[in-house]
Amino acid sequence: MSSRKLEPFTVVSVIGVSLAVLACAIPFWMIISGSFTSETKLATTGYSFFPDFDVTAYTMIFTGSAVLNAYLASVFITFVGTALSLAVTSGLSWVIARRVPGISRPLTIFSYLPMLFSGGLVPLYLLVTQYLHLQNSYFSVILPLLVMPFLVFVQVSAFRQLPESIFESAKIDGAGELRIFFTIALPLSKPILAVVGLFYAVHYWNDWFMALLFIDDVHKFPLPLVLQNLISNISFTAMLPQLAEAATPVYQLRLALTTVAIGPILLAYPFAQRYFVKGITLGATKG
Amino acid sequence: MVGLLALPAVVFFLVFNYLPMAGLVVAFKEFDVNQGIFGSPWNGLENFAYFLESGDAARILFNTLFLNVLFLGATLAAGIILAIMLNEIRSTFFKRVSQSVVFFPYFVSPVVISIILQVLLAGASGGGGAVNDALTGFGLPSVDWYTEPGPWPWILTVVKIWQLGGYLSVIFLAAIMGIPEEVYEAGMIDGASRAQMAWRITLPLLKPTAAVLLVLGVGRIFYGDFGTIYAIIGDNGTLFDNTDVIDTYVFRALRQLGDFGTTAAIGLFQSVVGFILVVIAVLIQRKYSKETSIL
Numbered sequence: 294m295s296s297r298k299l300e301p302f303t304v305v306s307v308i309g310v311s312l313a314v315l316a317c318a319i320p321f322w323m324i325i326s327g328s329f330t331s332e333t334k335l336a337t338t339g340y341s342f343f344p345d346f347d348v349t350a351y352t353m354i355f356t357g358s359a360v361l362n363a364y365l366a367s368v369f370i371t372f373v374g375t376a377l378s379l380a381v382t383s384g385l386s387w388v389i390a391r392r393v394p395g396i397s398r399p400l401t402i403f404s405y406l407p408m409l410f411s412g413g414l415v416p417l418y419l420l421v422t423q424y425l426h427l428q429n430s431y432f433s434v435i436l437p438l439l440v441m442p443f444l445v446f447v448q449v450s451a452f453r454q455l456p457e458s459i460f461e462s463a464k465i466d467g468a469g470e471l472r473i474f475f476t477i478a479l480p481l482s483k484p485i486l487a488v489v490g491l492f493y494a495v496h497y498w499n500d501w502f503m504a505l506l507f508i509d510d511v512h513k514f515p516l517p518l519v520l521q522n523l524i525s526n527i528s529f530t531a532m533l534p535q536l537a538e539a540a541t542p543v544y545q546l547r548l549a550l551t552t553v554a555i556g557p558i559l560l561a562y563p564f565a566q567r568y569f570v571k572g573i574t575l576g577a578t579k580g
Numbered sequence: 581m582v583g584l585l586a587l588p589a590v591v592f593f594l595v596f597n598y599l600p601m602a603g604l605v606v607a608f609k610e611f612d613v614n615q616g617i618f619g620s621p622w623n624g625l626e627n628f629a630y631f632l633e634s635g636d637a638a639r640i641l642f643n644t645l646f647l648n649v650l651f652l653g654a655t656l657a658a659g660i661i662l663a664i665m666l667n668e669i670r671s672t673f674f675k676r677v678s679q680s681v682v683f684f685p686y687f688v689s690p691v692v693i694s695i696i697l698q699v700l701l702a703g704a705s706g707g708g709g710a711v712n713d714a715l716t717g718f719g720l721p722s723v724d725w726y727t728e729p730g731p732w733p734w735i736l737t738v739v740k741i742w743q744l745g746g747y748l749s750v751i752f753l754a755a756i757m758g759i760p761e762e763v764y765e766a767g768m769i770d771g772a773s774r775a776q777m778a779w780r781i782t783l784p785l786l787k788p789t790a791a792v793l794l795v796l797g798v799g800r801i802f803y804g805d806f807g808t809i810y811a812i813i814g815d816n817g818t819l820f821d822n823t824d825v826i827d828t829y830v831f832r833a834l835r836q837l838g839d840f841g842t843t844a845a846i847g848l849f850q851s852v853v854g855f856i857l858v859v860i861a862v863l864i865q866r867k868y869s870k871e872t873s874i875l
Contacts, residue, residue, distance in 0.1 A: 302775035306668035313662055314681045317746065320696040321684075323710065327699065339703025340710050385589035388582055404589065407597035409799075409862075410855045413847030414830055415604030415840055417596070419617060439592050470582035499689035502807055520691045521811065524698070538757045548768050551695045558687050567686075573747070574754040 321555070328549040339544065349542050350549035355498035359512075360519065360550065365414040366431065367498060374435040374497040378444075379490050383482070387447050387474050390452035408442045414506075421507055432513070433507035434500060441496065444489045447575050451485035452478065488572035491565050495558065516554050523547050607848040611840040627845035636829065644802060644825040647733060651740040651792035651805065652797040658741045659748025660786060664778050666749060667756050679753070682746030690811035693739060697812055700737075701725040729822040732813075736823065739808065748793070755789040756782055792865060802854035803827065826850050 322342070327335060328351070329344035354360045385404060390395050417437060427433035455478060463473050479486070501517035508514060514522070523546070603617055610623040631637055662682060669675040690738075697851045697853070702725065703709035712722035725731070758784065767777045806827035816830045826846060 300774045302773065303668045303670075309665045310662070310669060310678050313665075313745070314678045314829070317682050317685055320700065323699055324692075324696060336714070339582050339708050340699045343745035352702055354769055381588045381592060384585035384587075388586040391582060392581060396586075400586055400590075404593060407593060409858045410601065411597065412600030412604050413844070413851055414827075415606060415834060415844035415847050416600035418834060419603060419606070419840065420596070422816065423613070423616065424694075425657075436592075437596055439596070440589055462773075471585070474582070474585060499687075499691075501689060501691055517689045517691045520689075520695065524691065524694055524811075526815065547695060548699070551692055555688055555692055556702065559684075562684060562687070563680070566683065569683065570679075570750055570754075573750055 324548050324555075326553050328552045330545065330547060330548075332545045335542075335544040336547075345388075347545070352544040353542075354549055354553060360516075360553070362512060363514050363516045363519045364514060364553070369516055370431050370434050370500070371494050371497040373431070374438065375490050375493045377435065378439055378441075378497075379410060379486060380491040382440055382444055382448055382489060383479065383486065384491075385440065386448035386452055387478060389445070390449045391470075404440075404445060405442055418506060427507060429508055429510045429513055431508075431513075431515075434503040435497070437503055438496060438500060441493070444492055444572075447572055448482075448485060448489055450575055451482060455481055484568070484571075485575075488568045488575075491561075491568055492572060499560065516550075520547075520550050520554055523550060582643075588658055596807055603842060604848050604851070606840055607844040609841055611844075623841070624724040628849070630842050631846050631849075634839040636824075639821065640824050640826055641827045642770045643823065644827075647736065647809075647823075647825060648797075648805075650733060650737050652794070653799070654741050655738050656747055656790060656793060656797070657743040658745035659752050660783070660790065662745055662749035663752030663756055663786075666753055667782070668774060668778070679746070679750065683750055684746065685743050686747040690788065690807040693743060694811040694814075697735075697739065726816060727818050729819045736809065736812070739812070740805070743808065750812055751793070752789060754785055759785050795861045795865040799858035800854075802850055802857055806831065 325338045326344045327339075327341050329346050330341040330349035331345055332349065334341060334345065365476065385400070389401050389404070391397060421433050421437065425433075427436070428477050459477060459481075460473050463477055468476070499517060501515070501521050502517050504518040505521065508518065523543075606617050606620070606662075607627055608622055608624060609620040610616070611617070615621075627801050642647075666675060666679060667825060669678070699709065700711050701709045703712065708722075709725075711725075715722050715837045723731075725735070763785075764783055767781055772780070803826075805825075808823060810824060810828050810831065812818050813828070827850075830843045830850075834840055
């Protein structure tokens with residue numbers, strides 16, 4: 294493969310990939326650049342490629358408590374949610390992966406069936422609001438998203454790749470199943486726990502649907518919901534341009550909030566990216 | 581004993597998945613909050629009749645199927661093309677960086693995508709935005725996208741390609757990596773060009789992976805992509821004709837009308853047809869390739 298000459302198809306591919314890269318990167322640049330552009334400039338174009346380092350929106354965001362609260366809400370949902378999800382998912386995956394007679398097989402079907410048939414929105418809504426009374430609690434966002442079957446796939450196949458001989462010898466040394474799980478299997482699975490944890494974290498960080506359904510106290514909105522609210526108001530102002538000229542830099546604020554929302558993902562991404570690739574490769578080929 | 585580790589997950593599935601299935605009886609009831617799901621009086625198939633007679637049924641069913649078929653075909657094609665092109669790149673650094681960049685949109689919230697789209701299509705006023713500025717630059721008339729329902733199926737398709745193309749290319753690239761090197765060496769000895777090898781070796785060998793993803797996608801075809809569509813369209817009624825799918829319709833009916841019976845009826849209809857499609861899809865896939873079966 295190394296000594297091949299440059300062919301037209303390769304050139305086309307390089308151009309194609311470069312265009313795809315630009316198409317994926319430029320919108321983010323427009324958002325970030327726009328968030329540092331003054332409202333007067335934004336109010337005429339709505340976007341900008343060259344920032345003029347105007348930080349009005351960020352000053353508003355970081356001096357007021359509203360966005361900070363939303364940020365903390367998202368952080369809470371992400372951390373508590375990811376921790377709970379990881380615990381529940383790895384417990385389940387381990388039992389499935391061990392192929393315990395009479396337990397693992399029914400458990401597999403029991404866990405994957407909800408992927409095929411769901412009660413839908415209405416029963417879930419009634420369950421959370423009328424029976425569990427979780428409105429305006431962050432657990433109304435966390436609990437419905439607790440287990441993602443795809444990540445159970447990933448983790449089961451990762452557990453099954455651990456060498457059986459270790460567990461055999463641990464058993465001979467008198468270790469019980471629980472002990473094997475906590476002191477051998479989990480520590481050996483740190484890389485896959487990172488993969489699964491990252492997927493859950495992104496999921497919780499980005500969620501706004503559960504929040505939209507179950508959280509109506511404005512002071513408890515997580516970040517994506519604050520953003521979503523701003524969109525609806527902005528599309529409104531888009532129809533009435535004079536509103537955009539009010540004292541609040543609505544456009545800049547919207548872009549700054551978007552930047553703040555994607556910030557953590559963008560910062561963690563270069564380090565986490567290979568785990569994501571590993572995760573979907575494992576899930577796709579071994580699932 | 582070891583089964584205890586699965587207990588929290590079992591409780592989760594019972595409460596959040598199996599219990600709501602039982603709650604679907606509300607589809608056959610005249611729901612009253614004070615009387616609860618099981619106390620409310622039965623009203624037979626009235627909820628279903630109401631939905632079918634509302635005149636919305638045909639439109640949202642069509643939109644759901646049409647948009648999902650469009651999304652599925654377009655994203656799979658984009659993923660395959662991108663993977664084949666990425667595979668052509670020799671510089672490991674460029675390849676790794678490009679893959680990371682095209683994969684990134686998968687990780688952003690639909691809300692963020694919606695904002696990006698507004699920046700591109702609306703800007704500061706209805707006829708503004710980067711796309712309109714480009715159109716004007718080429719001497720073309722600008723379009724007030726958010727009041728124009730016609731192009732939205734295609735706009736949403738582009739959004740889906742942007743969102744999922746990179747993600748799917750990672751899956752397909754992994755499949756390409758699994759193709760034995762000898763196949764390409766044989767092709768080279770026979771004097772095949774890179775393009776011929778991509779067309780006659782790589783593409784056919786990606787078929788099984790594509791088939792798995794296609795079948796899974798077909799199984800989900802009855803479920804609209806609520807997150808992305810609702811985040812982008814929201815309550816913009818002018819666009820509903822072309823963008824309203826089952827999920828967004830149900831959600832709006834639930835929030836605005838508080839009509840639990842009818843929405844549950846639509847939900848039940850969706851679940852049943854969706855379930856039948858998934859089962860058919862899984863059976864076809866099992867037959868097609870046993871080792872990559874999902875169940």
